Every structure is written in C-alpha cells, then in structure tokens.
Amino acid sequence: MVQTRGYARLGPDISLYTPEQPKIGQLVIICPSIGIAKTRYVCDYESLYRNSAPRAKILILSPTKSGMLSSYQKQEDAMKPAADAICDILNECDRLQSAVGGSKNSHTRPRILLHAIGNGGFNSATNLLVALERRTKRNLPLVGLICDSAPGGASYTKACRALTYSFITDLTTDFPTGILRWVLVHAVLSIVYLFIAFTRYEAPGAYWRKSILDKKLIDCNKVYYFASIDDKVTDWRDVLSHAKQARQQGWEVKELLYDYTPHCGHIRREKQRINYEDAIYYLWEGKKI
Template identity: 40%
Template sequence: MALNGFSKLAPDIYLYTPQDAETGHLVILGTWMGAANKYIEKYIDLHKKQMPTASILLLKSQVSSMIRPYTKQQQAIEPAMSPVLSLLAQSNSSNVPPRIFLHIFSNGGINSATHLLIDLERKRKAPLPLVGILCDSVPTGAGYWKTYNAFMYSFPARFPASIAASTAVHTLLILLFLSVAMGRYENPEDFWRKAILDTKLIDSKRICYVASKADKQTDWRDVVAHAEMARAKGWGVKKVILEDTPHCNHLKKDPQMYYDVLELMWTEAKL
C-alpha cells in the first residue's frame, strides 16, 4: 500500500509537501518498528487535519535498521536532514520562526528521531527548534526483556513464525547486550531517554506522553518516570495515561483525545 502524496527520499524516509505549504511548518513522524502504511496513514490524516499547511517528514523503522551500529544508523538517516535544513533556511531568509513538531512511537520512532537529531546537531552546531514532542508508547526503560518485547511487537504472533522470530531476536539481543557490556555502545533505551531531553539536540521545553497501563511492550511506569525527569529539568509536561489500550493503538480508542493533544502541542499552550 503506497503512501499517498509522499515522495521517497531514501529507504524508510518519505516526505509529504502540501500544495499550500507554510514556510517553516513541519511534522517529523517517527513510527514504530514494522508499522504498516495503513496504520501510519491514520496518524498522517490526523496531522493533515490539524495542521494542513505543514509538510510531513516520515521516518519508518525496521528491525534490520535497529540492529546496526549507531554510526551506520546515523548514516542511513542522513537523507532526512535535507528537508529539515531546507525548511530552516527558508524560515531564516523569510524571517519567519520555524514551527516543527516531533511525534514519535515506541522504540523504532525514538531511535530514528535520536539519530536524526544527532546528525542535525553535528551539521548545524545548534539544537533543533521544536514546538514540542509527542511520545506515544515511549520511552521504555532499559532491560533485556523490555527490549525483547519491543522487538517482538514487530513480528507476527502466530505459530511457527513466532518461534523463529523469538529465536532470531534472542540471538540479536545477546550480541547487542554483549556489546553494551564491553562498552562499545550505551544501552539503547538509556541513550534514547537522555537524547530527547538533551538541550544540545533540542530547543524546546514542551513534551506530552500518551501511554497505557495495558501496554505489554512499554511499561507505563517507565513513561511516567521519564515525564517526571522532564519536569525536574524544567519542561512543561502533559501525561495521558489510559487504562486499556494496546501498544501504539491509543488513537483508535479515543481519537478526540489524540486530536486535542495535537492541537494543544501545535498551539504552544502552556502545559
């Protein structure tokens, strides 16, 4: 299923530009691992409704990309810098402040966003200005089984495919955690949790979390802990903790809540 109106910039990187695009308006949408286009389009439609003048930079995520060394992941995300840098240049020349919104889902989305932010800071020597960040079912805490659950969400649950997927994920995670133990890499979850509050990477103090107590992949208490960390650092924080929605499926349960959250973040109201 094709993404209607999007141009492909690189594998898993797409850009939508509306006919009446407003200078400086951009949504960066980082989706969960293995997200199907038919689900992604529900969030794209919501953003088009909320901010029809905004371009949308879509960062899809696959398991294969998540297991690469960090340097390789940052190289792979480099094509996503071009529309961001172009937008910032247009805003600067027009003397119009940019309005960029970051919307991320699960480990796949926060991973894509983190590497893009690192690439942009390396290029610009400045943090990316954002009107705010929306974290859907993220960030999770560090730990073998939490990482395992996040990876398994991308695979079919039916037998025997689930057995093959489980074996493959365990093998990958053993290698990953050995690399972490040897000091080659920082634990991914710790890396992400710090990055999205890093003022070297992000010029913003507004963040919203949507999570659920029924989520089997992301522990809602990890999300709340990160929200409290953000608040302690002086961020404006909004939390929406639901009772019974599955992982990355909160829009289906309460679309009006989701729309209201986006409107709140775009209008830059006090949180």
C-alpha cells in the same frame, strides 16, 4: 502504508508529504514504531496532522527490522535524506528572516513538531537528532514533542519484548522464518548487552531516554506523553518515569494514561483521537487545554 497524492519518497523508509500550499517553516515529523510502520495506524496519524496542521509538510521515518539491529553509525547515516529535508526548511526560514531585515518573529521561526511512536520511533527520532546536530552544529527547534507508547525501559528483558513485538505474526504464520528471526534478535541483543557490560556505552533504551531530552539535540520545552496500562510492550511506569524526569529538567509536561488501549493503538478509538487533537492544539498552536 498507502501513500496519497503529495508524497515524495526520499529514501527506502523516508517519505515527505507536501500540501498544495505549504507554509514556510511548518513541519511535522512522525516516527512510527516497527509494528505499525506499514499499517493503517500511520494513515490515522497522517490524517490527524493533515487536518490539524493543513499547511505543514509531514516527514515520515519508518524503521525496519534490519535497521534496528544495525550499528548506530549506519542508522544515523540512513537519516541523511530526512536531515536534508529538515535543513531545507530551516534554510527557508533563515532566508525569510534575512528578507525582513533579520528580525525574528512568528513568521520567520520554524514550526516543527516531533511525534515519536513506540521504541522504534524513539530510535529513529534519536538517530535523526544526532545526525542533524552533527551536521548543523545546533539543536533542532521544536514547538513540541509527543512521546507515544514510549519510551520503554532499558533492561535486556524490556528490549527483547519491544523488538520481538513485531515478530509475533511471523512466529505464527511464517514458520520457521519467524523462529529464526526471534533467535536473531536474542543473539544480537546478547552481544550488545555483553558489550555494554564491559564498556562505557549505554543500553539502547537508556540512550534513547536521555537523548530525547538533551538540550544539545533539541530546543524545546513542551512534551506530551501517551501511555496505557494495558500496553503489553511498553510498561506505562517507564513512560511516566520519563515524564517525571522531563519535569525535573524544566520541561512543561502533560501525560495521558489509558487503561485499556493496546501498544501504539490509542489513536484508533474516537475518544482518544480527540485527546490527540487536544495535544496538537496545545503544542502546535501553543494554546492551553
């Protein structure tokens, strides 16, 4: 990913963009999947938010292959720099609220939007939310949540499909390293799912699907889903079933289903980019579309 002026590297895979005139409390959190984390796709998302929310800071959490296979505790610990940045923003809003006599209004409330892309992005978002709740003892206030090409299902087969997606290039151009990584994914997942079978722990996919809607972790009631029938990694029916679950839990839900765009690739088409702009208008500005 090519980073432009205004970015600060907070950690190995965490970057924070600060505009020239940031507005207190405004933040967009982008959690890309492994497959697009180092590509121009992320630049498209950044450009989208720099245009739609020009005074907001942008926090980018890029997952790694090794990180996805590490323990939950290690993944949550890796979120400390991101949690620090978010706590700084929340504290700014608290100080502003105190300065105006403790009144809560649109000028003192944080305006934060979370955009999770693919299962890797969902994993990062979940770890961040858990790390923040443990630190602050409160849920994260959001104006909205975007679930993009995710969440997928929780079965072993679907977990393998999601994790091996990023290894496709390796298998064809980096022999035999790609094969070894593919074997490693299956070996680790086999151990994980065997452990799950004999304990009370949930499969990663089930954990992500539940956590992202957990009011203990997140203070939000608006969510927008993007999915595609042509997605070879995330089954669109899993995305829409999660949308149904959110609606049953009282969320205000909107979903958009394409029929020909690839996994995490909806934004690359001009017509679909307009759909993203509409979603941000709906969530960020709180406007009807």
